[in-house]
Amino acid sequence: MYQTSIVQHSKNACKLNTPITQLDVSRRMENNAAKPGKSFGKGMWVITWLIGIAMLTMFFAEREETRINPNQTPVSSLSAEGIKEVSLKRNQQGHYVTSGKINDVAAVFLLDTGATDVVVSGRLAKKYGLNRGPANRATTANGTTLVYATRIDRLQIGDIILYDVAASINPNMDDFILLGMSALKHIEFSQRDNILTLRYHQ
Numbered sequence: 021m022y023q024t025s026i027v028q029h030s031k032n033a034c035k036l037n038t039p040i041t042q043l044d045v046s047r048r049m050e051n052n053a054a055k056p057g058k059s060f061g062k063g064m065w066v067i068t069w070l071i072g073i074a075m076l077t078m079f080f081a082e083r084e085e086t087r088i089n090p091n092q093t094p095v096s097s098l099s100a101e102g103i104k105e106v107s108l109k110r111n112q113q114g115h116y117v118t119s120g121k122i123n124d125v126a127a128v129f130l131l132d133t134g135a136t137d138v139v140v141s142g143r144l145a146k147k148y149g150l151n152r153g154p155a156n157r158a159t160t161a162n163g164t165t166l167v168y169a170t171r172i173d174r175l176q177i178g179d180i181i182l183y184d185v186a187a188s189i190n191p192n193m194d195d196f197i198l199l200g201m202s203a204l205k206h207i208e209f210s211q212r213d214n215i216l217t218l219r220y221h222q
Contacts, residue, residue, distance in 0.1 A: 087111065089128055091118035096178035103219050106178035110214040120177040122148040127197055129177065131216070135200030138172060142191035145170065152189055165192050175203055180220040182206055 086092065090109040097105045108116050108131075116131040122140075125148055140150060153169035172185040177199075186202040208219040 088113075089117040089119060091116075094118050094120070094178035096180070098179070099219075103221055104179045105220075106180055106218040108216045108218065110216065116216050118177055120175070122150075122172055122176075122197070123174050124176075129197050129199040131204070132198040132200055133204060135198045136188075137200045137202040138175070138185055138187040139167070139190050139193065139198040139200060140170075140187060141193040141195045141197075142189055144195055144197065145189040148172070150187065150189060156188075158188065158190070160190070160193075162192075165190060167191075177218065180207065180218060182220075 088111055090111050095107045097107075099105055106118075108118050111117055118129050118131070120127050120129050127144075127148070140148065145152070150170045150172065153171075155166055155168050157164055158167045167188040167190045170187050170189050172187050173183065175182045175185050182203055206220070208221070210217050210219075
């Protein structure tokens with residue numbers, strides 16, 4: 021009697037446990053089937069978010085670059101007398117910064133009438149293929165430093181092109197180019213409001 025009761029109880033337990041086990045398996049299968057869709061949706065959201073961040077970064081980077089250099093495409097014209105003219109806008113810091121070229125390679129110039137020469141950093145000098153000549157001592161805003169004489173074969177701003185321009189390489193300077201008087205002495209310039217007009221008589 022006791023043995024029969026155990027067998028009967030075991031059979032009843034099997035009957036009770038079987039539906040629960042099948043239901044649990046079914047739910048797990050449904051959950052596993054749903055995971056790829058959820059993962060795909062989450063992946064698309066992450067990709068969209070990353071694209072949005074990249075676009076915002078590019079937008080603000082371009083805006084900042086335009087704020088510093090409002091003359092990325094200098095406006096050129098030719099007067100009735102055949103004089104080449106380039107008009108430059110002053111940036112928000114009160115400086116005239118413009119895009120141009122050195123030896124046919126893109127460059128960005130900061131006009132500086134207080135600089136004797138066109139001054140190029142050491143790293144940029146390599147980029148433009150400028151060779152170091154004799155060393156000299158020069159006085160800068162940060163004190164006295166060693167610079168090297170060089171020559172720029174071709175310097176261009178808009179339609180104004182200068183040849184064989186005296187320049188200096190300053191290895192201790194940040195990566196920018198001062199457009200000094202060795203270039204500006206060949207150009208007539210006048211200022212009106214926030215516009216600086218360069219005129220070149222060939």
